Every structure is written in C-alpha cells, then in structure tokens.
Amino acid sequence: MRHVLAALLLTAASLGCAHSGTMGTEASRDPLDRAESAKATGKVDDAIAACRQALAADPKRLDAWRLLVQLHAESGKLTEVTAELKAKLAAAPNDDALHYALGLAYFAQTGTAGDLALREFEQAEKLQPSQAEYPFRLGVGYFELERYPEALVPLKRAVALAPGTAKYHVPLGLTLARLDRKKEALAEFRALLGLKPSGKDVKLAQQALERFEDPLRDIPHAESDNVKRGIDWLHQADQPQQAIATFQDVLDRFPDLAPVHTLLGLAYERLDQSGPAVEHLTRAIELRPDAALPYLYLGELYYSKQKPERADDYFHKAVERNPLLDRAWGRLGDLAMQRGDGAAAITDLKNAVVLTPDDADSHKALAQAFELAGQYAQAEDCLRGLVDRAPKDLDARLRLGFLYAALFHKATTTDERGRRSAQAQACFQKVLDQQPENVAASRALQQLRQAAE
Numbered sequence: 257m258r259h260v261l262a263a264l265l266l267t268a269a270s271l272g273c274a275h276s277g278t279m280g281t282e283a284s285r286d287p288l289d290r291a292e293s294a295k296a297t298g299k300v301d302d303a304i305a306a307c308r309q310a311l312a313a314d315p316k317r318l319d320a321w322r323l324l325v326q327l328h329a330e331s332g333k334l335t336e337v338t339a340e341l342k343a344k345l346a347a348a349p350n351d352d353a354l355h356y357a358l359g360l361a362y363f364a365q366t367g368t369a370g371d372l373a374l375r376e377f378e379q380a381e382k383l384q385p386s387q388a389e390y391p392f393r394l395g396v397g398y399f400e401l402e403r404y405p406e407a408l409v410p411l412k413r414a415v416a417l418a419p420g421t422a423k424y425h426v427p428l429g430l431t432l433a434r435l436d437r438k439k440e441a442l443a444e445f446r447a448l449l450g451l452k453p454s455g456k457d458v459k460l461a462q463q464a465l466e467r468f469e470d471p472l473r474d475i476p477h478a479e480s481d482n483v484k485r486g487i488d489w490l491h492q493a494d495q496p497q498q499a500i501a502t503f504q505d506v507l508d509r510f511p512d513l514a515p516v517h518t519l520l521g522l523a524y525e526r527l528d529q530s531g532p533a534v535e536h537l538t539r540a541i542e543l544r545p546d547a548a549l550p551y552l553y554l555g556e557l558y559y560s561k562q563k564p565e566r567a568d569d570y571f572h573k574a575v576e577r578n579p580l581l582d583r584a585w586g587r588l589g590d591l592a593m594q595r596g597d598g599a600a601a602i603t604d605l606k607n608a609v610v611l612t613p614d615d616a617d618s619h620k621a622l623a624q625a626f627e628l629a630g631q632y633a634q635a636e637d638c639l640r641g642l643v644d645r646a647p648k649d650l651d652a653r654l655r656l657g658f659l660y661a662a663l664f665h666k667a668t669t670t671d672e673r674g675r676r677s678a679q680a681q682a683c684f685q686k687v688l689d690q691q692p693e694n695v696a697a698s699r700a701l702q703q704l705r706q707a708a709e
Contacts, residue, residue: 359376
C-alpha cells in the first residue's frame with residue numbers, strides 16, 4: 257500500500273513550497289518560485305541551483321529541502337544528495353533540518369531505507385520538538401509503511417502543534433480510518449472544511465471515507481461477483497432494470513445486506529419509482545445507520561419531488577456521517593437560498609466550494625448567497641475571481657454585471673452611482689461583444705443607460 261501518501265513526503269507544491277505574491281523581475285522573485293518554474297519546464301539543474309540559493313539564504317528552510325530532495329529523486333540523483341547530506345551531518349550532527357532532509361532522501365529510496373528515514377525524522381523532532389513538520393513526516397512515514405498504530409501518535413502531535421494546517425489533518429484522518437476509528441476520522445476530515453485544504457488533500461480524505469461506504473466491503477465473498485455485476489448494470493450500462501434483478505437475487509439469499517439495499521434503492525430511483533426506492537433506502541439506514549449514502553440518495557429523491565423540508569433533513573444527516581459530500585452541501589445551500597436563509601446558504605456553499613474549488617457553479621451559487629445576505633463585497637469577490645480565472649465564462653460576467661447594476665440602484669452618492677453604472681455597463685458590453693444575441697445583457701444594458709441618464 258506504499259505511496260498512498262508518497263506525494264505528502266516530497267511534493268513541495270502541495271505543501272506550501274511555492275510562495276504567492278512574489279511579483280517583480282525574475283531576479284527579485286523568491287528562489288523557490290524560480291525553482292518551481294524551472295522544474296515545470298524541465299530545467300532540473302536550474303531548479304536545483306535555485307533551491308541551493310534559497311538554502312544559502314536560510315539553511316532551515318524546509319520547503320527548499322523538500323524540493324531539493326524531490327528534484328534529485330526525479331532525476332535519478334538520490335545517491336548524490338544522500339551522500340551530501342551525510343557529509344553535512346557529520347560536520348553538524350545537531351542540525352534538525354539536515355536530519356529532516358536526509359529522512360526525505362532515505363524515504364525516496366526503494367528497498368529497506370524506510371526505517372532509516374524514520375530514525376532521521378525522530379532525530380529532527382528531538383532537536384526541534386516545536387516544529388510540527390517533523391512529527392508530521394514521521395507519522396506519514398509510518399503510514400506509508402502500513403504501521404498505522406505507530407503513525408497515530410506523531411500525527412496527533414503534529415495536529416496539536418499546528419491545528420490550523422489542513423495537510424496535517426489528512427494523514428491523521430486516514431490513519432484513524434485504517435484503524436476503523438470512523439468517528440475520530442470524521443472529526444479530522446470535518447476540520448478541513450474550516451481550513452484551506454489543497455485539492456489533493458480533499459481527494460485523499462474523500463477516498464478514505466469512500467472506503468467506509470464501499471458496497472463490497474461487507475458482502476459475502478460468494479456474492480461479490482453478483483454485486484459487481486449489478487453495479488456494472490447500474491453505472492456502466494445504465495440498465496437499472498437489470499441491476500434491480502441482480503440485486504434482488506442477492507437479497508433473496510442475504511436479506512440484511514445494507515449496501516445492496518442502498519444500491520437497489522438507487523436503481524429504483526433511477527426509474528423514478530419512489531415507493532420501492534424509499535423502502536430499500538430506509539431499510540439500508542435501519543441496517544447501517546452510520547452510512548451516509550442512503551441519506552444522500554433519499555435527500556436527492558425528496559429534492560427532485562420538491563419536498564424541501566424532508567430533503568434538507570436527509571442532506572444534513574448525510575453530511576453528519578460524511579462531511580466531505582460536496583453534492584449534499586451544494587443541495588443544502590440551494591435549499592437555504594430557497595427559504596431565504598442567506599447565512600445558512602453561505603455556510604453550506606462555502607463547504608461545497610472547499611470540496612469543489614474548480615467548479616464554477618459552486619462559486620456562482622456562493623456569490624448568490626452572499627448577495628442574498630447583503631454581503632455585496634464578498635459576492636463581488638466571488639464573481640470577479642471567476643471572471644479573472646475564466647474570462648470566457650459569460651455567465652459569470654453577466655452575473656457580475658447584474659450585481660453591479662443592483663449596487664448602482666442601491667448607491668446613495670453620485671460618484672458611487674457613476675462607478676457602479678460604468679462597471680455594470682462594461683460587463684454587459686463584454687458579454688455582447690462575444691455574444692451579440694444575448695437578450696439579457698442587451699436589455700440590462702439598455703435599462704441601465706436609461707436609468708443613468
């Protein structure tokens with residue numbers, strides 16, 4: 257199971273190596289920014305030189321050591337950097353950063369170097385016990401070696417030292433999940449929602465929780481092929497009738513398999529047969545009340561039937577059991593907006609955005625929630641961010657134009673009215689430049705010009 261968290265050991269970009277906000281000429285940029293740029297274009301020697309420049313300025317810079325070791329690993333020069341680090345440690349045996357870097361170099365090797373890596377991480381932590389990165393790396397090392405009970409203690413130390421660092425919660429949650437301590441794992445993954453996890457962090461956490469929902473996890477071995485066949489009918493072939501027959505055949509022999517009831521309920525839902533769908537999903541909940549998916553599917557069913565109160569209840573129960581269900585958070589945000597609760601919508605949709613940072617619709621929905629709550633500056637930031645990232649997203653630009661138009665009508669000074677009118681008109685005109693037939697933009701622009709006269 258090695259390499260589940262291998263990226264966390266070396267990949268500098270996901271661990272805060274690249275520093276944002278470094279503007280200016282190439283020479284004035286942070287050396288590690290230049291190293292990342294050189295690495296991205298295949299200029300390994302230039303990247304290594306930039307890392308060494310960063311370390312010359314600050315020998316304790318751990319992100320520079322991570323990237324330096326990673327570059328040597330990817331270019332087949334691990335022996336070289338390992339020998340260098342050993343020589344440096346011979347001269348400075350109490351340098352915690354050097355022990356850390358040597359641990360990374362050992363762990364990047366294949367074979368039996370894992371225990372050597374752990375020893376170096378342990379020594380680094382002894383020398384600098386307040387540095388959360390060291391127990392974090394030690395815990396990840398144990399996890400990669402599938403020594404989960406031993407991973408738990410240092411990972412807890414890392415989180416205690418830096419509770420606001422998203423990446424530290426992920427391997428702790430994964431370790432707890434491997435030890436079947438689901439409640440504690442959920443607490444760690446739930447903490448991610450209030451932090452700023454990377455996409456990689458979110459994906460790892462979601463995969464860990466999916467393991468608890470694995471429909472094959474509790475299936476008797478003799479029935480696993482039948483359940484797989486039913487899943488293929490449902491998801492690959494899109495033949496829910498065939499899936500129903502297959503799942504029902506399994507339940508005839510084993511009537512208390514909760515995952516099969518869930519799958520059967522989902523198949524009936526696909527056919528818009530609400531009665532049996534509710535029956536089987538409810539039975540799945542009775543058999544396994546801690547599983548999130550039956551609640552999610554029931555929430556979707558009631559949402560589609562325009563029963564918002566029941567849908568809201570089931571979506572909330574789903575995220576209680578799995579806080580990383582982005583679809584449930586998105587639905588909860590939508591339902592909150594339907595009932596005019598902007599504050600609740602903001603909370604729910606912020607979670608959806610954390611879990612789906614590249615989904616434009618989530619950002620648009622969050623902007624709408626901010627506007628509903630009267631938080632216009634935040635709504636503007638959401639939409640401007642979308643427009644900056646995706647200039648061809650005309651819907652985002654149109655929404656921004658409507659926000660500016662609303663602010664124009666709310667403005668109480670001549671200067672503010674003029675500024676908002678100009679912003680709105682510019683948005684609508686840019687939409688029309690690319691889509692001249694856009695009726696909404698054309699009408700809004702005309703009305704705005706008339707109101708501004």
